[in-house]
Amino acid sequence: MNLLKENFYSEIVYMSNGKFIVIEGIDGSGKTSICYFLKKLLLKHKKCHVKVLRDPGSTSISEKIRYLIKNSIKNEYMFYETELLLIYAARVQLTKLVISPELKKGNWIISDRYALSSLAYQGGGRKISKKKILLLQSLFLKNVIPDITFYLDVKPSTGLERITKRKNKDRIEKNTLNFFIQVRHAYLEFIRNDSKTIKINANYNLNTVKKNFKLEFCSWLNENI
Ligand SMILES: Nc1ncnc2c1ncn2[C@@H]1O[C@H](COP(=O)(O)OP(=O)(O)OP(=O)(O)O)[C@@H](O)[C@H]1O
């Protein structure tokens, strides 16, 4: 695609409205690596302000909630509904404090996960009804919709292998392979026929994933900016 080098940068000159870009995928799919790769790509041209965020997290309150979500508390089980509501509390805080104001200023947001994660993890993984999750979404996030979501699709065994190499697993990562198979299945169901989500094959090595992501991103940019 020859739009890659010339057009990618010339298009950025015209960026004036803020854009909300979300990177999704199961644990170990490479989301964080791609978020920072995209930030670098956008900043090279210095024509827009870019913030990378993580959901849950990225505000003081949301980071405290993130800690609760990711770490087990001795002798007390966390109910799946509690998990969902904590995640939504962190997301509402992040949205009101950072995402909405930044977008209003015309800045760009790259978010490592957003509402689709709840449909995949709490819906597909924990089996909370889609209706309840969508109700929270429509009650609290109704005007904040990603302009585009990139879903990094990886085989759950590969994703888990990558995170096992990196660090000790947290409360959610300790779930079974079958849990992640169901989360991936839910992602694939939700993005099927969704024109605002682009699927990237994340089973390849990181350089190849970055190259393919860049191609898809540039092509989206050319059509949408
Ligand atoms: N395509 C890839 N091939 C091999 N290793 C990868 C690939 N993508 C990421 N990794 C490695 O896997 C680990 C997890 O990557 P990264 O943090 O980007 O993923 P993530 O989806 O954000 O994970 P998590 O959800 O656990 O935070 C890192 O050590 C990273 O270098």
Ligand SMILES: Cc1cn([C@H]2C[C@H](O)[C@@H](COP(=O)(O)O)O2)c(=O)[nH]c1=O
């Ligand atoms: C947003 C969101 C996240 N989760 C889970 C998925 C991950 O295991 C952690 C977040 O950690 P990461 O390193 O930032 O990927 O939380 C979830 O279950 N539901 C959600 O909506």
